[in-house]
Amino acid sequence: MDDIKILDTVERYILGDMTPDERLYFEQLRKTNPEVDQLVVEHTIFLHQMNRFSDWKNFKQTLHDTHTDLSEQGKIKANELTGKARVVYLWRKSKRVVAIAAVIAGVTAIGITILVNSLTPQQKDPKVQELVHKVNVLQQNQQVFNEKINSVVKKTEAPIIPTPVRYNGTGFLIDPTGLMITNAHVVKNSRNIYVQNNKGDQFKAFVVRLDVPRDVAIIKIDDDNFKPVSSLPYSIRKTASDIAEPIYTLGYPRDEIVYGEGYLSAKTGYNGDTLSCQISINANPGNSGGPIFNHDGEIIGILSAKEPDLEGAVFAVQSKYIYQALDELRQSPLYKNVKMPSKSSLVGLDNKQQVKKIEDFVFMVKGD
Amino acid sequence: MRVDINEKELLQGLARNDRKAIEIIYRENYNMIQSLVLSNSGSAEDAKDVFQEAMIVLYEKVRSGRFELNCLIKTYVYSVGRRLWLKRLQQMSHYAPILENLLDVVPVEEEIEEIEKINDEFQAMDKAIGSLGEPCKSLLEAYYLQKKNMQDIAVSFGYTNADNAKNQKYKCLMRLKKIFFAHYKNGNGNG
Numbered sequence: 178m179d180d181i182k183i184l185d186t187v188e189r190y191i192l193g194d195m196t197p198d199e200r201l202y203f204e205q206l207r208k209t210n211p212e213v214d215q216l217v218v219e220h221t222i223f224l225h226q227m228n229r230f231s232d233w234k235n236f237k238q239t240l241h242d243t244h245t246d247l248s249e250q251g252k253i254k255a256n257e258l259t260g261k262a263r264v265v266y267l268w269r270k271s272k273r274v275v276a277i278a279a280v281i282a283g284v285t286a287i288g289i290t291i292l293v294n295s296l297t298p299q300q301k302d303p304k305v306q307e308l309v310h311k312v313n314v315l316q317q318n319q320q321v322f323n324e325k326i327n328s329v330v331k332k333t334e335a336p337i338i339p340t341p342v343r344y345n346g347t348g349f350l351i352d353p354t355g356l357m358i359t360n361a362h363v364v365k366n367s368r369n370i371y372v373q374n375n376k377g378d379q380f381k382a383f384v385v386r387l388d389v390p391r392d393v394a395i396i397k398i399d400d401d402n403f404k405p406v407s408s409l410p411y412s413i414r415k416t417a418s419d420i421a422e423p424i425y426t427l428g429y430p431r432d433e434i435v436y437g438e439g440y441l442s443a444k445t446g447y448n449g450d451t452l453s454c455q456i457s458i459n460a461n462p463g464n465s466g467g468p469i470f471n472h473d474g475e476i477i478g479i480l481s482a483k484e485p486d487l488e489g490a491v492f493a494v495q496s497k498y499i500y501q502a503l504d505e506l507r508q509s510p511l512y513k514n515v516k517m518p519s520k521s522s523l524v525g526l527d528n529k530q531q532v533k534k535i536e537d538f539v540f541m542v543k544g545d
Numbered sequence: 546m547r548v549d550i551n552e553k554e555l556l557q558g559l560a561r562n563d564r565k566a567i568e569i570i571y572r573e574n575y576n577m578i579q580s581l582v583l584s585n586s587g588s589a590e591d592a593k594d595v596f597q598e599a600m601i602v603l604y605e606k607v608r609s610g611r612f613e614l615n616c617l618i619k620t621y622v623y624s625v626g627r628r629l630w631l632k633r634l635q636q637m638s639h640y641a642p643i644l645e646n647l648l649d650v651v652p653v654e655e656e657i658e659e660i661e662k663i664n665d666e667f668q669a670m671d672k673a674i675g676s677l678g679e680p681c682k683s684l685l686e687a688y689y690l691q692k693k694n695m696q697d698i699a700v701s702f703g704y705t706n707a708d709n710a711k712n713q714k715y716k717c718l719m720r721l722k723k724i725f726f727a728h729y730k731n732g733n734g735n736g
Contacts, residue, residue, distance in 0.1 A: 180715070181711060181712060181715045184715060184718070185711065185715075219722075219726070223722055223725060223726075224689075226666075226670070226725070227670075227689045227690075228689075229667075230666075230667050230670045230671075230690070231689060231692075232562075232608070233601070233663070233667050234667070234671070234690060235562070235690070236562065236600075236601065236604055237597070237601070239562070239564065239567055240567070240571070240597045240600055240601075241597075243564070243567055243568050243571045244571070244575075244593060244597070246568070247568065247571060247572055247575070252572050253571070253572060253575040253576055253579075254576055254579065
């Protein structure tokens with residue numbers, strides 16, 4: 178009880194709440210009693226600190242209130258961020274989170290891509306434009322019309338079947354009896370397939386083997402008008418070719434056979450695809466399925482696709498997959514005796530002479 | 546509308562805790578600090594903290610009585626706010642160089658150090674009072690911060706008379722003083 182009274186008195190003394198008499202008496206007490214004096218000193222420090230603390234706290238409160246008032250009155254641009262400022266603010270506030278999320282998403286996406294790639298057979302990248310020529314309806318009708326007229330005028334022995342063509346590409350013989358190679362994407366959606374040679378003769382064909390992941394198709398001419406050829410001048414290369422090797426192709430980007438030349442630019446294809454290789458050549462829709470020859474007249478690949486955004490970047494299926502497709506074909510008893518030209522007879526000839534010997538064996542492939 | 550009131554009067558008003566003066570200083574300077582902080586990876590909340598701390602620096606300065614401002618209030622507040630935000634960025638180990646408008650700055654290192662000390666002290670006090678729990682916290686705040694008299698406190702806290710309130714206040718005060726002087730002597734000893 179005494180302590181409370183003493184402290185109360187000290188406090189009143191420090192705050193100047195005493196009457197003059199009381200004060201006089203207390204100062205006397207302070208002089209004679211060191212404990213009281215000590216308490217006064219100590220409590221003065223404490224109260225001074227408390228006062229400053231009080232001011233600090235009250236001032237902080239004032240600032241807070243002022244802030245709220247001013248922003249409510251719209252005198253400062255605080256809190257109520259709108260429009261662009263808000264977007265910028267939110268972006269700044271969350272950019273670390275966004276960055277982390279993006280990294281996680283990125284890693285996940287890459288992980289899934291790797292997983293999917295390792296588990297599924299290689300598919301054609303949709304970004305790569307397959308060089309199938311989609312002939313428009315008007316042209317088709319005109320062609321049908323022309324063919325009809327021709328059939329009447331010429332009275333050819335074999336009735337030409339008018340076919341509304343949806344796809345066309347290129348193909349080439351790999352065997353004298355009429356087996357041909359083309360791209361799987363040229364024929365896979367077609368019910369009826371026709372091939373047409375350089376002279377305009379058209380023959381019916383059917384698919385014997387379709388390897389969509391590798392984009393290789395084997396088709397066979399099945400038409401009485403087709404006379405088996407004596408022998409093929411070119412061969413198919415078993416091993417990979419070297420970069421910068423000069424190459425050329427024959428194909429049907431239009432109704433006429435078209436020659437194009439270039440060079441092998443990379444040993445892998447689109448996005449490092451090991452099934453194909455990259456060549457630099459001028460290719461157009463219709464070139465798909467065409468043979469790629471080196472200067473010895475060996476087929477090193479099948480022209481299959483190009484990157485639409487990149488001029489001159491064309492991809493070809495590597496020729497070893499032709500062998501692979503044939504090996505698989507030979508499993509069937511019907512085709513077990515199929516032989517491929519083992520040696521090119523074109524070695525040493527220039528391209529002009531080579532093409533002359535080759536062009537009869539390169540066909541336009543049409544599907545509907 | 547720009548109120549024509551000179552800088553000296555504003556500072557005197559601030560020292561007196563005059564709400565009008567505080568409002569004017571606040572209004573004239575806040576957007577400047579906010580745009581500095583916002584354009585340097587801070588949020589609106591950061592801007593408010595930095596600006597209010599700069600205001601406290603100014604407030605403590607003018608109250609100390611030995612302060613003569615030899616630049617505009619704007620320059621001073623900007624210098625302090627800029628320094629505070631730089632420091633904050635460094636603490637967040639954000640090394641990006643600070644982008645700023647080409648405004649004048651004055652050296653404010655001493656003030657910043659001082660205010661940090663003061664802030665530490667007061668935050669410790671705040672924490673000490675909080676640690677006492679109720680009713681001590683409210684009781685001491687009512688008496689020492691809001692400066693209410695014991696009669697009013699007794700009534701609003703439901704004590705039967707002022708003596709009971711005083712009794713309770715005394716117990717609380719002793720506990721607070723114990724913590725305070727432990728901290729105080731510690732602080733001085735280390736300092």
